[in-house]
Amino acid sequence: MPTKAIRRRQYHGEIDDSKDEHLNIYQSDSLRETLLAEHDFKDKSTEDSSQKGQWKIWDKKRREPFCLTYLSQLVNNCIRWIASIVVTSGSLLGRLLCPQSTNQSRKYDKQILLPFSPLQEERLQYLKQRMNVSFDISRVDHQDALKQLWKLAYPQRELPPLKSEKWKEMGWQGADPSTDFRSGGFLSLENLIFFAKHYPDSFQRLLHKRDGRRSEFEYPFTAAGINISFMLTQMLGLQPDGQETKVGNHFLELLELDEMAFDHLYCVAFQLLDTHWLSKHATYMEFNEILKSTLAELEKELLLERVFKIADLPAYRLLNR
Template sequence: MDDRGGSFVAVRRISQGLERGNTCHSTSAEVVAGSAAWLGRGLSCVCAQRRESDARPSFDLTPAQEDCLQRLQNRIDIAYDSSIPEHQNALRALWNAAFPEEVLRGLISEQWKEMGWQGKDPSTDFRGGGFISLENLLFFARSFPKSFQDLLRKQEGDRSVWEYPFAVAGVNITFMLIQMLDLEAVKPRTMVGATFLKFLSGIASLPVILFESFSELMDHQWLAMRASYMDFNTVMKATRRQLERELLLEDITRLEDLPSYSLLARNPKKKRRI
């Protein structure tokens, strides 16, 4: 059981009085406490859970893969620290990418709820994903700004009254990917984790395309299931299974070949290598 997070959930309410099935383009947000856990204990129960079919022997790594995996693990181990200038600057950069026309009043501000953080201090939401979850959100915003804005503002499809909070969901996605890919193990213990390593050579951070693809795929699943916030864990599980299947397809030789990447391709922009 992971103790890095809290035991409550924030949900993003797009607007009041809407019937399910109506499209909403509002960017206003109200963050409230709910009954399901999104981070820490609650999320680890969803993301770290293994099925019996996942159990496989460990796989041998090449020296290059060992080096890349170690560097990635070092990044995963970095907690968000609000006293570090690099972390402060990354958080400000994320705000500027999300709301370029709105001046941020401070790193602790009610404004952060507009992005889908649980409260006025985003640093309290990084416990489940660490600094790398902030990096992933920032790289997403810079690499695919149109897709990022669509998900942030819930501009695609018929939305529910109670939506998932975008920023907190991003932290959850990072944490889920770490668990799904078995990135904290000395050697991968699942076929999915071993398959991922062929995409890892020369990349010391979690490949942003995987994070972006999962974000788009999750939102696609969310709409297809006509989900509301109480369905979040169900949507996450379904998305994980879909992404696992995609990674194991025989004709996948690079992350851009993933079927879910086509959801991003509709808003093309040259990706940044990290």
Template sequence: MRLRKHKRCFPSCSSLHKVDEDEIYWRHRKEDEELEWSHDSTRLIAQLTQCFSTAMVGSRSWIGGFFHRTNTKQNDKFVDYPLTPLEEERLQRLQERLDVPYDETSLDHQESLRALWNCAFPNVTLKGLISEQWKDMGWQGANPSTDFRGCGIISLENLLFFARKYPASFHRLLLKKDGDRATWEYPFAAAGINISFMLIQMLDLCSEGKPRCLPGMNFVKLLGEDEDAFDDLYCIAFEMVDAQWLAMHASYMNFNVFLLSLS
């Protein structure tokens, strides 16, 4: 597997409760070596969802607590954990997706952007790939390609996956149907790009070779069972971000501060 730049990795949910998860993991490592991950994919998704949900409880922002409390010290104990050929293949494929920038001259990328619009507003004709209409979806300007510069094509793929696999949830968040909403709400698409970036960091997917944090290790195992694991986790995270926005009673004027709490 090719070398990649180091990124910060983030602690698991348990570390929010001051549990030394490294020691727990390695204490039980031999006991769990024969674990059949094919029976655990549902459990892991539930654990990830619970991790987001649990972190929302308390006086602090769950995002500030979960994403911002980073463990900047890479743990060398995690370097040599084995991957199956399928896990390695899927991890490399996902990491290759992370390297692809959005290219506004690419016909495939243009088609994906049009597909996202059609999923979001099926009864509204898009006037062009550069149009003021895009602001209705929460892009910062008339040309969405400028927003993709921070995260690349994967952020568009995440949004499109969300729209196609969970259309009811996608439209509920896009149209801000639930909760006591502010007059001026957060920009949906811009928030989606930030969520893609957060997950990449949290799971240490830009690390050299394999992820070196426990959440990343567990994620790779899940990826071996479900190639869509990253996209599904993205959808879960978007739901939780929206819930936190409501809990904060935030409005558009708070959006930049809100984004800082995600980084």
């Protein structure tokens, strides 16, 4: 049975010539803004020079002796547990212990935000370090990562040059994929590779648009993935100007249990976006609206009391159909 050909819209210049216009789910509702646009993402790379040329997910080495680290975490967790009991009791002592509840910058958050544990702080800083790495096509490890994504996406096809019209088939907005990374940085490429390696069935379904009745003008797969990476960091308050929120703090609890929680959450978000896309019979011009509704639902799921790990999210089951 022949495969249905899906027509994809040309991504440059047909909607809006402004490539730097922000796609911000919390500030803009205009459907006339550049869809899947590159965000104004400055080069904030703060990598240590000793890490250049290396592409790794997590450094297992600890800077403190194990017993000292464990004791510190144990004491900190006890303090947080006691504080949570006192605060929820509404006592005067609770208000004295947690004066941040009256901070005007957190007036939107009804839940007291407790201090981070040492492990949470460590993993949060590492995630932010990953966010600060800009994609650099001159780096061999970044070139290798891009080539790895192609091989995972098309294992039976020949690897094209780093600049080729064939990259558009994967959903890049031009023949040079490196021009699409300004919003998500190298983290967004890591997210795509993680998706392809850990959830290959879902990755292939979304890449090849195999589920449901597709739109005449489909969203470009990889460009959408870069937007998802960036918007998740906004939702969780991970950007430099982000505020500490209840959903962000709860995510840190998940990160404490799983150092790759952000990458798993990314995969859930991508699959959930495609599910919303199909259920609403959306078209290319509605991508921003679908992205907003996807992240709004994901935020609600992250705040459910029964969610202790990413696999507990109701939307996680979509990845294992």
